[in-house]
Amino acid sequence: MKLHEYQAKQVFAEAGIPTPGSALATSVDEVVEVAEDLGYPVAVKAQVHVGGRGKAGGIKLVEDADEAREAAESILGMDLKGYTVEKVLVEEAVDFTNELYVGVTMDRGEGKPVVMVSERGGVDIEQVAEEDPEAIVREHVDPAFGLHAYQARKAVYDADIPQSVARDVASVVSTLYDLFEERDGSDVEINPLMVTSDDDVVAADAVMNIDEDALFRQPELAEMEEEAAEDDLEAKANEYGFDYVRLDGNVGIIGNGAGLVMTTLDLVDYYGGEPANFLDIGGGAKAERVTNALDMVFSDENVDSVVFNIFGGITRGDEVAKGINAALEQFDEIPKPVVVRLAGTNAAEGREILNDDLVTVEETLEGAVQRAVEFANEEADQ
């Protein structure tokens, strides 16, 4: 789960990390009002979960009220890589002499958190990571002990951070690690951490991604999640408790088990179709979950056909079939053709139960996917 910049900065500021003065705005007038309060120059920054906002025109530096109005008009409502900008953060511009990078993430290969510090912060940190990985100092942390103070210092000195700000940067690194641990972060990052002409450090941007599996013990952050949801369908998926990812294609996909659903997507692509989504219905397939899953997929206006692929282990094919019948009988007219493939426990019984007037039944995964792709192509041609 990703926090917006303004949410992450709020969490950072509460923990004592210096952040520029700022306020959130949702209208042009509000932007100007906030900018006047803060004093120029200010930055107007789109709050969407998209990398490279600056390069895409989502961040503008303004010097006066006219420029603020102009920037607000262009950014609010703009489409940034598929997301509509509804909120902007208006923030004091920082007069900086240097841009640093600090971050904490989980190194899954090592099974340990890793703290990262670089003297070469700024927009191109990913390029630095690729071209000159040594320029980012990495310090692995024993999760049983947490980050020792010396490790924060070591990372800072090894990264050639100037002596004049080294202590402050080490302190930010320690705080960032504490936040990572206490708030169940998966990635927390400040890029850039700006150094001012007075040798102060300020977090000019903030990334805070939270481990979704830990939200049960982070109620405050879980509340922020609702605010951060951007796609209506993804919000709906959260509500239904599905693992759901929206894609660009027109073949809707419902299945059980992440690996098998991913495989179904891959097969749609392999047989010349385009997957519209990933939807894992999970274990069991009670009528209500089946109904909700179909509702999700039918709500996606791009969808031209649906493939429903269940491998029954403990889930029984006859129960799934009853669920599918019950779900589809609620429609006067089935919105889009549905292809069902049942395998595993009681699959033959399930296929008997399925109503051929409502769905197309296929015996193999490959067959079901091919049929759904054909249907989608026919629908798309109409």
Added chain:
Amino acid sequence: MSILVDDDTRVVVQGITGGEGKFHAEQMIEYGTNVVAGAVPGKGGQEVAGVPVYDTVDQAVEAEDADASVVFVPPAFAADAIFEGLDTDLDLVVAITEGIPTQDMAKVYKRLTEVDTRLIGPNCPGIITPGEAKLGILPGNIFESGNVGLVSRSGTLTYQVVDSLTSRGIGQTTAIGIGGDPIIGTDFIDALELFENDPDTHAVVMCGEIGGEDEEEAAEYIAQNMDTPVAGFIAGRTAPPGKRMGHAGAIVSGSGTGTAESKINALNDAGVPVGDTPEEVADSIEDLL
């Protein structure tokens, strides 16, 4: 022959009084698994699924000589349950639970370096030696005893491939679901090494998916250390970067590591055929045997 579990394995089910724990304990017993006890704090003295329940794993080991556990404990308490299994010096802990916070697992991972216990999972379907024992939630009826080993990050994808194998008359020595989380106990290399050293395993199926670099490392291991032939499958070719595809570990990073393409190339370079469809994996195994 088989690896890790057989009909001598004495199993304690952690969380046996919960809905899932009870149901699957019964299923395991029905399959023939030697389930000897359950362990649930505060429930000692009860009997569930026909076996005695103890308050602690330690008591279950003392009284019933258990040497392996299966964990069906809810995510918030699962890491604690795994620690209990590790600290009781069991030979094997199989953690089925999905949704354990990653930082909890980082602490477990550290502990694993200090004990002799092997962990399978979490977020996995478990392990089965057909005809002898299953520890977990795999549907026993699709498996058949035979000479193919199977290791996979995904449950239902495993079933799909096993179903293809079994329907062609190709049975399995042991199948292990290693789990879909970013931090897991037994990894591909551990499982491949066990299969390589098992004289009855004549070929291995390895089902990977996007995220991390375990498949790439496994490919290197196969090239350097394995005589037993391996056939592979990688799920997630169409996954967009930065999106978690169901499994917590199944994510292509924004910077482009963990892609299916990288894994398929690494396996192909190691001489491992990678199927475009699950059926093609079964075709490869037929050729390799």
